[in-house]
Amino acid sequence: MSNRRSRQTSNASRISDDQMIDLVSKLRQFLPEIHERRRSDKVSASKVLQETCNYIRKLHREVDNLSDRLSQLLDSVDEDSPEAAVIRSLLM
């Protein structure tokens, strides 16, 4: 990001304090671990954003892992095993 420090080209730099407070209150309800934090809105805004990013990445990793697992199960469907029998009944 070549213009990292340029405020003119960044939408993010336009956000007002009111919007930031609104952001914090909105995002808090979606983040389990944030509920217990009690700090001023201004100080915690950056942390809430960071927690949000971390949480989304965690969910992405979970989906990746479950998808890989599904792929393995599909590969095993043709085998003669109890596991394969269950997924076969699910898919057929």
Next chain:
Amino acid sequence: MERQIINRKKRVFSLEPNKNPSAVFTRKYTSHLVPALKKLNMNKNSSKQTVKHEVDMALALSAQEFAWSRFLLQKLSSSSNPTTTTSSSSDGIRILERPDKEGGNEEGGIEERLRELKKLLPGGEEMNVEEMLSEIGNYIKCLELQTIALKSIVQDST
């Protein structure tokens, strides 16, 4: 890309018209994903990449009322390479965490985090901050529901 509406889905709605949105999403998600997996199985095409593509496609198709979903659908549909997925692109992001710097660098921290968030949200880089903030909560909720649905499918098979 044409997906038929399953009669089963209509029946579900008529039986439980006031069912909560989470249950509706989960039914939609499963009704999109399971037929797609059946198709992969019949075609002997169950590589990680193709399964991931269908997992993401089912997510996009189950939440079409949201802007992020339409961006995701557009991305998946235009990609001839099934390995191009939302999650794998986001996995490439490596952000150094600097907790000590928070006090003195409040303004910079917020902007940086907002840019990070835009990369993680499908279509986020094309939205302004206000639009992104209204979309991000629904995106998180749908990711959580997707995870629950996938777990139930995988655990049914274990």
